Amino acid sequence: MSGVRIPTRPTGSGPGEGGAGVLRCRHFDAGECRSCTLIEIPHLEQLAAKEARCRELLPAVPETAWAPAFGGADRGFRNRVKLVVGGSAGRVTLGILGPDRRGVDLRDCRIQAPGIAAVLPAVSRFLDRTGLAPYDVPARRGELKFVHLTMAPEDRGAGGDASGGELMLRFVVRSEAALRALRSRTGELRREFPRAAVISVNLLPEHKAVLEGEREEVLHGETLPMRLGPVTLHLRPRSFFQTNTEAARELYAQVSAWAVEGAPDSVWDLYCGVGGFALHVAHALREAGGQRRARGFRAGPGAPKPTVLGVELGEAAVDSARRSAREAGLDARFTAADATDFALASASRDAPGLLIVNPPRRGIGPVLADWIEGSGVPQLVYSSCNPESLARDLAAMPAYRVREARVFDMFPHTSHLEVAVRLERSA
Ligand SMILES: C[S@@+](CC[C@H](N)C(=O)[O-])C[C@H]1O[C@@H](n2cnc3c(N)ncnc32)[C@H](O)[C@@H]1O
Numbered sequence: 001m002s003g004v005r006i007p008t009r010p011t012g013s014g015p016g017e018g019g020a021g022v023l024r025c026r027h028f029d030a031g032e033c034r035s036c037t038l039i040e041i042p043h044l045e046q047l048a049a050k051e052a053r054c055r056e057l058l059p060a061v062p063e064t065a066w067a068p069a070f071g072g073a074d075r076g077f078r079n080r081v082k083l084v085v086g087g088s089a090g091r092v093t094l095g096i097l098g099p100d101r102r103g104v105d106l107r108d109c110r111i112q113a114p115g116i117a118a119v120l121p122a123v124s125r126f127l128d129r130t131g132l133a134p135y136d137v138p139a140r141r142g143e144l145k146f147v148h149l150t151m152a153p154e155d156r157g158a159g160g161d162a163s164g165g166e167l168m169l170r171f172v173v174r175s176e177a178a179l180r181a182l183r184s185r186t187g188e189l190r191r192e193f194p195r196a197a198v199i200s201v202n203l204l205p206e207h208k209a210v211l212e213g214e215r216e217e218v219l220h221g222e223t224l225p226m227r228l229g230p231v232t233l234h235l236r237p238r239s240f241f242q243t244n245t246e247a248a249r250e251l252y253a254q255v256s257a258w259a260v261e262g263a264p265d266s267v268w269d270l271y272c273g274v275g276g277f278a279l280h281v282a283h284a285l286r287e288a289g290g291q292r293r294a295r296g297f298r299a300g301p302g303a304p305k306p307t308v309l310g311v312e313l314g315e316a317a318v319d320s321a322r323r324s325a326r327e328a329g330l331d332a333r334f335t336a337a338d339a340t341d342f343a344l345a346s347a348s349r350d351a352p353g354l355l356i357v358n359p360p361r362r363g364i365g366p367v368l369a370d371w372i373e374g375s376g377v378p379q380l381v382y383s384s385c386n387p388e389s390l391a392r393d394l395a396a397m398p399a400y401r402v403r404e405a406r407v408f409d410m411f412p413h414t415s416h417l418e419v420a421v422r423l424e425r426s427a
Pocket residue numbers: 240241242270271272273274275276277311312313314317337338339340358359360361
């Protein structure tokens with residue numbers, strides 16, 4: 001393993017810890033929750049195993065290209081939880097359903113941000129007061145299905161942690177009647193949760209194994225501002241966001257540093273979500289340009305500023321990205337489209353100097369990989385949450401050589417990870 005950046009907080013040092021960097025969890029020990037499948041392994045060993053797995057799965061990455069993995073904190077790192085409402089009317093639990101389909105309360109789960117743990121008792125008291133019944137899965141009766149809670153980092157600048165920031169509170173319910181019942185309590189919700197930037201209700205009438213439905217009614221607010229150092233990203237109820245704020249910040253900083261090094265004239269960020277890569281890169285390129293000018297390197301007359309364009313399927317996420325760009329005064333544009341269709345419809349002269357892709361688990365797929373292979377794009381950054389699909393996509397683009405790669409432990413205690421690679425065109 002190459003060097004591992006030490007987690008920001010020492011692991012295994014608190015009272016009641018398992019020693020040797022193991023985070024103890026009473027729910028895991030009692031066999032109630034097995035979500036953190038690797039929790040009995042010290043965090044640094046988990047990280048080493050993730051790096052080793054990436055090396056094995058990604059033979060296209062030369063040994064020397066691996067930068068030290070980013071570990072981060074082993075607890076309190078999750079900025080978002082999606083909790084099953086269990087128990088009974090007036091005595092709800094918030095957590096998961098056990099094997100007997102009864103609710104297991106995970107309000108004290110140690111991987112969630114401290115600010116989330118702090119607010120959950122008030123959430124369950126509120127649900128108790130409504131008198132609404134939790135959804136009973138075997139009987140297909142009841143109303144309350146899930147609570148989704150996202151916590152923004154506290155506004156302490158780049159070093160801020162995830163305790164006590166603003167939040168987005170969403171209730172997923174079965175019926176219109178439950179939606180109306182919660183809507184009628186909007187005032188109470190706002191008084192009870194003064195830090196809620198967004199409160200909404202999602203309707204999921206179907207009996208199926210998904211965490212939310214298509215219809216969302218916003219009771220209060222519009223977006224949750226996630227302040228990540230130089231850029232504020234705006235989340236709406238159904239937008240994707242990386243679940244580990246600290247690791248996301250590091251990932252965006254890493255890709256921005258790669259972009260500055262490559263000094264591209266134009267950038268595309270495909271699968272841009274609410275604009276995390278595009279906006280951080282636009283900011284970094286602007287700063288780098290300013291510093292070059294301050295050092296006396298005069299840009300030639302009419303020297304073009306790098307253009308940055310993000311492409312994302314979700315219209316709401318695109319609106320959020322545009323808002324963030326406006327607020328930060330950044331010259332980045334966003335468009336709602338399928339990433340592959342967008343690339344295929346572009347003239348070859350419009351292909352960017354740097355292409356960033358961050359697709360869902362399935363990867364970019366053969367059609368987009370084929371387009372990139374024939375595109376002439378000189379620099380490529382691929383950030384992936386699935387090394388298997390990344391390996392497949394890289395194999396379909398032999399014109400590119402991996403120059404740098406780095407693992408980010410976005411999901412400690414599970415086998416999931418994020419890996420980012422920087423490639424250059426060699427042919
Ligand atoms: C892994 S997330 C990455 C989001 C963003 N890069 C970030 O850092 O938050 C993948 C994103 O791709 C979007 N997406 C899924 N399929 C897509 C497609 N065919 N074309 C464009 N975007 C798509 C999803 O809505 C989601 O926002």
